[in-house]
Amino acid sequence: MxxxxxxxxxxxxxxxxxxxxxxxxxVARFSLRAGTSEQAALSKALGLALPTKIGQCARKNKLEVLCLGPDEWSILAPEDQAVKITDACEAIYAKAPHSLTEVSDxxxxxxxxxxxxxxxxxxxxxxxxxxxxxxxxxxxxxxxxxxxxxxxxxxxxxxxxxxxxxxxxxxxxxxxxxxxxxx
Incomplete structure (x- = not known):
């Protein structure tokens, strides 16, 4: 039971x-979807290179990014970093369209x-x-x-x-x- x-x-x-x-x-959790041409800009905005092989993880400080698919990542970070991640990705959206969805809850x-x-x-x-x-x-x-x-x-x-x-x-x-x- x-x-x-x-x-x-x-x-x-x-x-x-x-x-x-x-x-x-x-922790703060995000689902990120983006095409190949947007990955470099997103990597720069997040401060670490997005892994490109399914199953690979990238870590920097307390930020973790997992490649779940060819255009899909899971991002984990301390809760107090959620706004920073959202703002960084929003700032590049016009030049690097992507989908960033907070799924923390x-x-x-x-x-x-x-x-x-x-x-x-x-x-x-x-x-x-x-x-x-x-x-x-x-x-x-x-x-x-x-x-x-x-x-x-x-x-x-x-x-x-x-x-x-x-x-x-x-x-x-x-x-x-x-x-x-x-x-």
Whole structure:
């Protein structure tokens, strides 16, 4: 059964000696769509080169940009940077038309870390996680729920989930954490 989860407060959701599941602090999130000819101007406006290979991430300071498709990126930044990002992209819109949509309220992030992190992820993710390079991310599903899976370290993952599906996925991760602790 899926229980109500407060998705606005970062905290540990489940923890064992093998794996930890944490709800991460909220961040500013944007969906960016742009053609090839606009990418250079957008890179300059954002202060980092937009990655061009699907799954690649670019990072500078606390700004993260993930290439989700040939003309699509996900941008994550501290909440206090949202206006700066919006203003920078708006300033170049006339010369570099694009679609920048803030989706901060749509998604949350859960971090899974520990020596059994990969084992825990396999309870709902059909991907071969050994093929996901550290520092990259992919769209995938987790128990039928659309998600973006980041591999931040050898034993460290992050799942970006729509809020409406988060309680279901969190419940599965908590159960799996308990089961792995019993091994």
């Amino acid at each position: 899926t229980a109500h989860v407060d998705l606005n407060m970062a905290r540990t959701l489940a923890k064992s000696s093998a794996v930890s599941v944490e709800l991460l602090p909220l 749509r998604e949350i992030a859960v971090q899974i870390t520990g020596v059994k992190a990969t084992d825990l992820m396999t309870i709902g993710c059909p991907r071969d996680l050994d093929l996901l390079p550290v520092g990259e991310a992919r769209r995938t599903i987790f128990d039928g729920v659309s998600a973006v899976l980041w591999r931040d370290g050898a034993d460290e993952y992050r799942l970006d989930l729509w809020r409406s599906f988060a309680p279901h996925v969190i419940s599965l991760l908590e159960t799996g954490c308990t089961e792995l602790a019993a091994e």
